[in-house]
Amino acid sequence: LPDNAETIAVALRALAREGFFALPFGHMSARGAGQGSEAVLILRHLHSESFGIEDVTAADIIGIEADGSLPPGRDAPGERYIHTEIYARRPDANCVLHYHSTLTAAFGRAGRALVPQTPLGEVLKPVVPVHDFGGQVNSPARGAALAEALGQAAAITLPAHGAVVVGASVQEVAARALALEDCLAVELAAAQLGAQPVPAQPGTDAHTSAEVNDVLWHHLLRKHSVR
Amino acid sequence: LPDNAETIAVALRALAREGFFALPFGHMSARGAGQGSEAVLILRHLHSESFGIEDVTAADIIGIEADGSLPPGRDAPGERYIHTEIYARRPDANCVLHYHSTLTAAFGRAGRALVPQTPLGEVLKPVVPVHDFGGQVNSPARGAALAEALGQAAAITLPAHGAVVVGASVQEVAARALALEDCLAVELAAAQLGAQPVPAQPGTDAHTSAEVNDVLWHHLLRKHSVR
């Protein structure tokens, strides 16, 4: 457990420096190894304290219950049900990231699913769908609806809101988030040149997920001098 | 009074570092506690001195009269009537910001009102209208027309010019300005993907204004190391 908390904090610090939390909202979690307050490890609720996501440490990662219940004295984000409801439906998911960016919010707002085309987009195939609700996912029912819309996908966008990215590990989620931003930037510029959406396709023989995860994770930490 | 002047100066320094005054024009004011030259506190008129908005201090915040009259020896911006005419019509407004940015000028130029969709956009609901005049608001009559067009909204854009943002406090105005830029960026990218304008809607159960104001204000100061 402590190790995973440490890895979440490392990922959050690096993603913050990469610009994923330009305004200081968003959170990441990992599936915990135990029951009760060890079921889910998640960034605690950040109030207006004088530090930001770029400075979180393992001490800011707290344990909550699988149904989102808060142990006494703990305060997790209102949108923690994004995380708990996905873990309930996706046994392959061990990490969940929720963040806001101009690109993810815009694709959601436009109702345009992303069909990944780039080499790195292989890790997001076959499609990143758009949820039908862009408000706060702050109840079990809203979390469940989001998890259903996500299905077996690696990520989903929320209209005018942001994205949720899932993966087998913290590293995989961080890599998929980098790949998602990269894919969306290419697709937006291509749309400005008149490119039309294309049908989803199965994966090919491009870089393996393991290689992409590994290279992008180490790149992210090296670039921002985070360890 | 001195406290408010200090808060205005802090906000201006931080917003300048955030890029709100990329070219050195714009101003902020707060409703003063008194009469006459204590009616409105506003950034003095900056000429071509060798310092910019990122360096203003409380000493640069001067008092003017409620009708925009200047006490002897003081020089406020020609557009001070934006501030005075809003204070005359909006008892809830205790702070007014006028700034220029590519996004606010472009939405004004395109005649496109912003219907906030993002979670942070809650603090701008239901709509950010567009004024019908993009020139200098340098007379009481022009200020009055702008204030009428603003109505009860949190902000308004001016064609090819910029925006005016109002709020109950300096902190609220700074937070709303950050939320406005964020919303406009999402809406512009969505428009590039073909998203059409949608009708205005009432607020939902997203983040409360108090929370957004508090988090964004502390974020802004922390990010730019301004106190």
Added chain:
Amino acid sequence: LPDNAETIAVALRALAREGFFALPFGHMSARGAGQGSEAVLILRHLHSESFGIEDVTAADIIGIEADGSLPPGRDAPGERYIHTEIYARRPDANCVLHYHSTLTAAFGRAGRALVPQTPLGEVLKPVVPVHDFGGQVNSPARGAALAEALGQAAAITLPAHGAVVVGASVQEVAARALALEDCLAVELAAAQLGAQPVPAQPGTDAHTSAEVNDVLWHHLLRKHSVR
């Protein structure tokens, strides 16, 4: 003469740091006070030396003749005829800048004249036309054609190439170049929102040119710590 050379060098260093010469091509000149090699002061031809426009000094500003002839041992840009032919036709012009930017090249490429709408755009009114030739202006005839297309305007764009900005002083030209980039950015974003071109209009009672020139010039130097 030495003073003007110094001012040109200061402007070039500051504009370079502002990003006007992201790729190291472009030049600025001023009308000289004399005849022969004192007729026009211009940035010498930069080869591949190990310094760039951000480091030019007054020693890099050389004198050439009014018809573009080079005194022995001097080497000015092939496009010096932009400058000489404008000075021959515009007695009000004492400074000329030629630079390349994505925005100016794109508006030229699209054949879209800029009708300035922003408050700072007052200094570019009524219109920034587009030349019908985007190649190198490297002969007296090509310089003359450009000067004719410029007419009495403050600036002109060249298709897929860049812009030429003129003014009564080095400071005015620098200020107009900043205003031009600002106007073009607003107009491009507005176009992405569907704004249509509008007819040119005469100037209004916005900021005076003298004020804009003065504020923007000091801003530019202060921002980049150039003196």
Added chain:
Amino acid sequence: LPDNAETIAVALRALAREGFFALPFGHMSARGAGQGSEAVLILRHLHSESFGIEDVTAADIIGIEADGSLPPGRDAPGERYIHTEIYARRPDANCVLHYHSTLTAAFGRAGRALVPQTPLGEVLKPVVPVHDFGGQVNSPARGAALAEALGQAAAITLPAHGAVVVGASVQEVAARALALEDCLAVELAAAQLGAQPVPAQPGTDAHTSAEVNDVLWHHLLRKHSVR
């Protein structure tokens, strides 16, 4: 041989700092002077080591055979066939760069060939075509197809993937890559203003390739303090 390896490393470090490898994928090669493992000099395969392309040295440039075979103990990128198949068909090509950028991927994704219009675009004339395959070029057959699609062009884009740039020297390839990004940015912004594609045209009397190569190469190294 050692000299060319050093030059490749210098170019890669500088291009990395310029943003050509924002995500750490891409490679450059030069035609070697000999046979067997001295036939092609290429960046070795970078795994997830804790250093990136901005830090490569001549020791990271390895020799492989003309058909892409790897000498014992060496590991080159799976896409090395881009390089080998181009050298087999283009006796004028002594250097090949493969990189990914939003602009190159977007033009490829949109199926839009670049007809260079800018002055620097002279070095890319008459046209930068689009390949019909955007996947990994990780076999001799795929390399051959790409080389055939490239033909005699200076560069080619790959759909949603990136670009391949060739030239007579490392310096020429680096200069052409800078010119390519510059041209694409202008063309994208012009497209946003409604500019339509134009037919390819032969070169004109603009800057000579030798001058552009020389100026841009020295600019690139100076800007990033790379030697």
